Amino acid sequence: xxxxxxxxxxTAVRGGAGAAAAACTxxxxxxxxxALQRPPKPAAPxxxxxxxxxxxxIGCKACVTACKDANGMPxxxxxDQTAWNDxxxxxxxxxxxxRTLNVIKVYTxxxxxxxxxxxxxxxxxxxxxxxxxxxSCVSVCPVSAMTKDPVSxxxxxDPDACIGCRYCxxxxxxxxxxxxxxxxxxxxxxxxxxxHRLAENTLPACADVCPTGATLFGPTPDLLxxxxxxxxxTPGERTHFPRGDIAGTVGGPRDGHEATVHAAYLPHxxxxxxxxxxxxxxxxxxxxxxxxxxxxxxxxxxxTLSEGIQHTLYAGMVGPAALFAGLAYLAHxxxxxxxxx
Amino acid sequence: MATYVSASAPAAxxxxxxxxxxxxxxxxGPIFTLPFLVALLFVVIAGFILVERYAHGLGAVSNxxxxxxxxxxxxxxxxxxxxxxxxxYVMALLVYILNKGEYHPLVRPAILxxxxxxxxxxxxxxxxxxxxxxxxxxxxxxxAQPNSVMLEVGLCVAAYVTVLTIEFTPAVxxxxxxxxxxxxxxxxxxxxxxxxxxxxxxxxxxxxxxxVIVGHKLSPLWQTQLLPVFFLMTAVxxxxxxxxxxxxxxxxxxxxxxxTPLLARLSGLMLATGAVFLVLRVVDxxxxxxxxxxxxxxxGAMFWVETALLAGGLLLLVPPANxxxxxxxxxxxxxxxxxxxxxxxxxxxxxxxxxxxPWSYFPSLSEILVTVGIFALEVALYLLFVKTLPVMHAVxxxxx
Numbered sequence: 001x002x003x004x005x006x007x008x009x010x011t012a013v014r015g016g017a018g019a020a021a022a023a024c025t026x027x028x029x030x031x032x033x034x035a036l037q038r039p040p041k042p043a044a045p046x047x048x049x050x051x052x053x054x055x056x057x058i059g060c061k062a063c064v065t066a067c068k069d070a071n072g073m074p075x076x077x078x079x080d081q082t083a084w085n086d087x088x089x090x091x092x093x094x095x096x097x098x099r100t101l102n103v104i105k106v107y108t109x110x111x112x113x114x115x116x117x118x119x120x121x122x123x124x125x126x127x128x129x130x131x132x133x134x135x136s137c138v139s140v141c142p143v144s145a146m147t148k149d150p151v152s153x154x155x156x157x158d159p160d161a162c163i164g165c166r167y168c169x170x171x172x173x174x175x176x177x178x179x180x181x182x183x184x185x186x187x188x189x190x191x192x193x194x195x196h197r198l199a200e201n202t203l204p205a206c207a208d209v210c211p212t213g214a215t216l217f218g219p220t221p222d223l224l225x226x227x228x229x230x231x232x233x234t235p236g237e238r239t240h241f242p243r244g245d246i247a248g249t250v251g252g253p254r255d256g257h258e259a260t261v262h263a264a265y266l267p268h269x270x271x272x273x274x275x276x277x278x279x280x281x282x283x284x285x286x287x288x289x290x291x292x293x294x295x296x297x298x299x300x301x302x303x304t305l306s307e308g309i310q311h312t313l314y315a316g317m318v319g320p321a322a323l324f325a326g327l328a329y330l331a332h333x334x335x336x337x338x339x340x341x
Numbered sequence: 342m343a344t345y346v347s348a349s350a351p352a353a354x355x356x357x358x359x360x361x362x363x364x365x366x367x368x369x370g371p372i373f374t375l376p377f378l379v380a381l382l383f384v385v386i387a388g389f390i391l392v393e394r395y396a397h398g399l400g401a402v403s404n405x406x407x408x409x410x411x412x413x414x415x416x417x418x419x420x421x422x423x424x425x426x427x428x429x430y431v432m433a434l435l436v437y438i439l440n441k442g443e444y445h446p447l448v449r450p451a452i453l454x455x456x457x458x459x460x461x462x463x464x465x466x467x468x469x470x471x472x473x474x475x476x477x478x479x480x481x482x483x484x485a486q487p488n489s490v491m492l493e494v495g496l497c498v499a500a501y502v503t504v505l506t507i508e509f510t511p512a513v514x515x516x517x518x519x520x521x522x523x524x525x526x527x528x529x530x531x532x533x534x535x536x537x538x539x540x541x542x543x544x545x546x547x548x549x550x551x552x553v554i555v556g557h558k559l560s561p562l563w564q565t566q567l568l569p570v571f572f573l574m575t576a577v578x579x580x581x582x583x584x585x586x587x588x589x590x591x592x593x594x595x596x597x598x599x600x601t602p603l604l605a606r607l608s609g610l611m612l613a614t615g616a617v618f619l620v621l622r623v624v625d626x627x628x629x630x631x632x633x634x635x636x637x638x639x640x641g642a643m644f645w646v647e648t649a650l651l652a653g654g655l656l657l658l659v660p661p662a663n664x665x666x667x668x669x670x671x672x673x674x675x676x677x678x679x680x681x682x683x684x685x686x687x688x689x690x691x692x693x694x695x696x697x698x699p700w701s702y703f704p705s706l707s708e709i710l711v712t713v714g715i716f717a718l719e720v721a722l723y724l725l726f727v728k729t730l731p732v733m734h735a736v737x738x739x740x741x
Contacts, residue, residue, distance in 0.1 A: 036566060095698055097407070127697075136554050142492035143475070143484040163478055164471025166410035167491050171554045175696030178407045179471055181400030186471050275556075292697045296557055306554040307488045309566060310547070314493070320543060327535035330438045335531045337440070 038308040040276050040300050041134040043220065044153025048193065049131055049279030050207060051223040053230065054286065055116050055263040056214035056241060057124040059104055063206035063215055064093065067102040067128075070194055070205035076100045095127075098180035101191040102128040102206050107290050116263035116285035123284060125291035126215060128206070129176045129191035130271055130278035131155050134301030137168035137177055137190075145188075146177075149195075153220075153279050156192040164188070173275055173294055173302065203244055203251040210243070213256055218246030220279045224272060227283050231265040276301035365449055365512065365731035372728060380721035387714020390707045391468060399471060402707035408700025409693070411469075416689035417712050418465030420548055421682050423498070426458025427580030428587070429505060430541040435610075437534045444603055446734030449512060450591070451584055453732050456505040457719040463502060465715055466495075490551045497544035504540060507533045512730050545576035552688050560639040560692035561631045567621070568688070574618045579681040581611040582654075586674040589667050597733070605664040608673065612658040615677060619651055640692040647687055650680035 067073070068091060076093035077085050085092060093100035105127060110120035117123075135155050137146045145162035148155050157168075157177070168177045168188060180186035194204035202208065207217035216223065226246055233239055239261060244254035263285035270288045271278035275297050282288070289295045313319055394402045405412050428451035435441045436448050467473050478484040479495045486492055508530070514523040549572030552559055565571075585604055592599040626632050635644055654676030663669035690702070704712075727733055 136556075138486075139488050140491060140554060141486050142489040142495055143478040144486040145484075159472070161475070161478060161484055162472050163475045164473065165469075165491065166471060167489075167551075169407055169410040173556060173558070173696055175407070175698065179410060180398070181403075181405055181471075182398050184396055184398045186398055188471075294557060294696065298556075302554045302556040303488065305566065306490060306550060309550050309553060309569065310488070310490055310493065313546075313569070320539060323542070324535055324539045327438055327538050328532060330440070331531035331534040331538075334437050334440045334442075335527070 036308040036312050037300065037304045038311065040304055043133050043277065044149065044151060044279070046151050047131075047133075047153040047220040047279045048198070048218065049153075049220045049223060049281065050128075050193075050204070051216045051218070051227055051246070052126045052280070052282045053214050053216070053241075054123050054125055054282065054284035054291065055261075055265065056212045057104070057126065058212060058214070059106060059124045060211065061104045062209045062211065063126065064100070064102055064104055065091065066205035066209040067191075068100075070197060071101055073101060073189075074099050096176060096178055098178045098183075098186065098189045101189060102126065105292065107286060109290075118286050118290060121286070123286040123291065124214075125282075125284070125293070126206070127174075127176075127292065128280070129155060129193070130174055130280040131193060132275060132278050132301060134276035134303050136171040136173060136275075136302050139301075139303035139307060140167040140171045142167070152193075152195075152198075154193045154195050154198075155190075156195060157188055157190060159187045162188055171302070173297060175292075198250065201250055207244060208251060213241045213243040216242060216246055217244065217250060220281070222246050223281055224269065227269045227272070227281050230283050231267050231269060233261045233265060235261050235264050237261045273299045275299075276304070364735040365515070365733060366735040367516070367731055368728045368733055370728055372725060374724070377721055377724050380717040380724070383710070383714045383717035384721065385714075387711045387717070390711050390714075393707070394468065394711075399469075402705065402711070404702055404705045404708060406700055406702065408695035408698060409690070409702035411689065412702060413690070413704045413708055413712055414465050414469040416686055418715055419462045419469075420685050420689050422458055422462045422465065422715075423545070423548070424576050424579040424681060424685060425583055425678075426455040426462070427541060427545065427576040428458075428583045429453075429455030429508070429580075430538065430545075431577055431580035432584060433508070433534055433537050437531070438538055444607065446600055447584055447588060447603065447607075449509075449732045449734075450587060450727065452505060452508050453512075453723065453726055454583065454587065456502070456509055457722055459498060459502045459505060461715050461719050462498065464718075465712075468711060468715075490547050490554070494544045494547045494551065497540050497547070501537070501540040501544065504533050504537045508537055512732055516730050541576060542573065546570070546573040548572045549688070555693065558694050558696060559688065560694070561629065561634045562626070562638050562640055562644045563688045563692045565625050565629060567625050571618065571622070571684070572688075574614060574621070575681045575684055578611065578614045578618060579678055581607060581614060582674040582677040582681065585611065585670055586678060589671045589674070591727075591733075593667070599667055600734075601665050604670055605661070608658050608664040608670060609661075611674070611677065612655055615651055615655045615680075619648070619655070622648075639694055640687055643683060643687050643691045647680055647683040650676050650683060654680060 075088040075091035076097055076099040077088050078092065078094055081092055093103050096103055105125050106122055107125065108122045109118060112120065112122045114121045115123065131154055133153070135148055138148050138155060142165065143161050143163055145158045146155065146168050164179065164186065166179050169179055177188050177190045179188050197204060203217050207215045216226070223246060237260070238258060240256050240258055242256035244251050265283055265285055266287065268288065270282040270293055271280060276299070282293070284291060390402050399405050403412060432444060432448045432451040435444045467476060470476055479492065480499065510526060511523055514526065546569035549568035553566065553568055556564070585608055588600055588604055591597065626634065635641060654673045657663055657669055657673040
């Protein structure tokens with residue numbers, strides 16, 4: 001009996017080693033795409049988002065203030081600003097935080113002589129949730145506190161479900177969700193595309209107040225078409241820049257403005273492909289890695305791999321169930337061997 | 342009375358010579374010794390810090406930030422702490438699944454160490470969770486999010502703590518003379534033993550899968566689809582190492598004879614596991630075209646520290662004579678433990694770069710003291726339990 005079991009184990013170990021070797025070759029052999037990856041997610045049927053045009057942004061930060069008002073967020077004062085801003089007289093956020101869902105940052109280089117120039121120039125960037133097609137934060141959340149709306153694709157967060165593990169903060173490739181570490185009952189905060197305003201057919205606050213149309217709201221396919229049009233423009237060309245909702249429905253139709261293109265757009269539309277695509281897009285004349293947006297990322301969202309691995313190992317719980325049956329059998333035989341003791 | 346499994350497994354364990362059933366006895370002796378009191382002192386200090394943490398938030402005592410939302414409370418207390426707790430996993434695997442009954446004297450202390458390792462990782466979770474009062478959402482099906490690797494880890498760990506408690510119950514029942522209940526439990530114990538091997542296999546590998554999703558934020562030295570394999574292997578390796586380390590140390594500390602032949606064979610298994618791990622690490626780096634990353638990538642220095650500790654610990658075990666020497670075993674198991682610790686620290690903290698902005702992280706003194714306090718509680722409870730419950734293998738029932 002024991003001999004046959006030893007033979008069984010030997011075979012099992014040999015088989016296991018073979019399988020492991022095959023798996024390793026399959027897994028490590030093709031770094032680009034692997035059998036473990038699940039298919040990418042399709043875009044939400046009525047995906048909406050923002051198109052941010054860095055060349056149109058004048059850095060007025062009206063969107064930052066409007067966002068605070070619309071979402072009831074307190075002023076944000078960094079520790080190094082308290083000497084001159086001790087009572088929070090001014091809202092001076094330098095980055096996204098649990099108090100700031102939307103922020104305008106500036107890239108500077110050398111003499112900063114010209115806007116939208118990489119060398120000796122400067123450029124603005126608006127940071128807020130990009131509302132990924134395949135969001136990592138939703139994939140990692142153990143208690144369904146972070147969810148993606150199946151229709152609009154808006155990624156939102158429910159603090160009443162949240163356990164505060166901050167896995168979303170850790171996993172977001174863009175550094176968007178934030179937690180309030182200075183509150184005993186801190187919450188995760190992130191942009192939810194003013195879904196409460198959209199429900200009343202009003203624009204997200206940032207797009208509502210943007211004076212130049214640098215932040216444009218709309219259905220993501222329309223925004224992508226507009227982004228493609230802009231990146232094809234050449235400096236000196238006259239063109240029309242819309243404002244508000246590109247589709248003219250949310251918040252009613254608005255006049256845009258005519259302007260001369262002053263900067264050379266890069267052909268790169270940020271969010272078109274990055275990590276499976278994002279509903280909020282950006283165009284710029286300065287490379288996006290200079291604007292704190294990661295460019296060294298694959299075209300598939302990271303959840304395609306982590307969920308692929310997990311759901312391969314745990315498909316229908318067949319693997320664990322089979323392993324458990326084998327273990328229970330062996331443990332039972334061991335126990336029976338010693339029953340007479 | 343005889344314990345659940347005696348060492349006298351007939352054919353499957355040709356090395357065993359002793360026919361007597363294993364007996365476990367409380368070690369006895371004074372409870373309030375100096376090490377126990379020192380451990381208690383650290384527990385009290387951690388308690389005071391935690392009052393501050395719950396009154397004013399995580400930021401009041403820790404250096405956690407949105408760049409480094411997970412610090413040592415996750416990386417050390419949970420990710421490394423549960424690896425320490427894998428002693429029970431590997432010993433149950435050897436004794437109950439592979440029927441290597443000769444390792445039996447090492448099982449109970451290992452299960453107890455695992456119980457505290459995992460139980461206190463659970464405590465650390467409640468310290469670290471920002472919205473801890475909602476923690477029970479993890480077990481409510483209508484909150485479950487099946488794509489979350491963390492959900493799998495959380496449920497698995499919770500189930501495993503329960504299983505470990507049941508696995509350890511025979512010791513408590515023996516101590517208080519419930520022999521009828523003890524026999525009933527024996528008949529179904531195999532189910533819990535099987536679970537006790539299945540669950541760590543699942544969640545220890547998933548602890549690796551958890552970092553796959555951070556993508557480019559983890560240095561290419563560690564970011565690989567083999568993370569689940571590597572985490573399972575370090576769990577087994579560290580499980581072996583902690584058993585050897587504890588056995589050597591407790592034979593010195595409690596002046597008990599060392600279980601030399603057992604430890605010699607165990608360290609052979611440790612050598613094999615570690616060697617496969619190291620080879621697979623290099624193969625993985627080569628397959629991903631990242632061999633040059635060992636000189637260039639973020640965290641390169643710590644990669645070398647990790648590799649040197651593991652390779653050094655393994656090399657010490659290559660001469661078979663060393664596997665019978667207490668000093669060599671102690672140094673080697675310490676180095677392998679340290680290597681496993683550094684590997685896991687690298688994956689969760691040192692190899693990690695936040696998405697945006699200049700962030701830095703080094704744990705605050707308070708953060709470190711909480712971690713120390715949690716480990717001190719583990720030590721204090723371990724000392725208390727081995728002195729009052731039949732955990733350790735009775736010395737006179739041993740051969741040699």
